[in-house]
Amino acid sequence: MKIIRTKNYDEMSWRAAQILLSQLIVKPSSVLGLATGSTPIGVYEHLVRAYQKNEVDFSKMHTVNLDEYYGLAKDNPQSYAYFMNKHLFDHINVSKENTHIPSGLADDPILECKRYDERIENLGIDLQLLGVGHNGHIGFNEPSDCFTPTTHLVHLSQKTIDANARFFENRQDVPKEAITMGIKSILSAKKIVLVASGADKSSILKKMILGKVQPQVPASILQLHGDVTIVADEAALSEWSEEQE
């Protein structure tokens, strides 16, 4: 794992955005795996700024998002489809038909998961951007007794529901289920970039980088991938740094 330690959130966002931009400059038709949550928002702001300055062309890019809440329509302001439009897709020249997110309203979620896996397999992910949950989830692969390889419907853990409540007006509106890409699909990406910021992520980052690879800490599986870059600020890396001294 390569670790880039930054001073703060802004530098984290800029350094991670540089990696994504380089990928697109080298291969404009790249397939980017994208994440939502609060951490990558700054990365997306930098991508939009680069586009406004004519530094990058997104017209050939394809994207596959990690996850979507089950039960939310894509025009629901809490959905991840809405999030991606708001923070990135509406501001760059990506073709919307090249952007893929699991459907939160699929009548048959099992079929939707299968369809999404086929799409990922056909496209192939060049670079996957990840955040990490306090409990070590990546996408919505929650701590469990086994790693789930493929796209699946997941019951969100109480910790995740609590963490996501900040985005909702009423706590009871937080969806309890989501469709998420599986671990095998995430690991199939040629390159993985994980962003993390803030002292509240320091404990999970240490476990993820130095701990045992186990499904109880889903992000620990990243230790087995050959090209992972963690871009994190000093606060998020504080517990890991102490271990290095």
Ligand code: F6R
């Ligand atoms: C969302 C996703 C999640 C988030 C994680 C961290 O697409 O993949 O795994 O990355 O919940 O969220 P933040 O960045 O809000 O701390």
